[in-house]
Amino acid sequence: MEGRSDHHKCEALFKAFGIALGQATRIGPWPATVPSTKGTL
Ligand SMILES: [Mn+2]
Known part of the structure; x- marks a missing residue:
């Protein structure tokens, strides 16, 4: 796994x-909703 931002990791x-x-x-x-805590992508 890789990523630059510790926050986003x-x-x-x-x-x-x-x-899970x-x-x-x-x-x-x-539920088949947008998988975002902000409710949008
Ligand atoms: Mn964030």
Whole structure:
């Protein structure tokens, strides 16, 4: 894994963990929304 920004590397790590945790603790499909904490890309 590579990246120049420590800030963005940390964000990616925690975002991936949060999404994985959410998916692992829900029954049924994961909501098909924009995968951004800001609600937009
Ligand atoms: Mn940020």
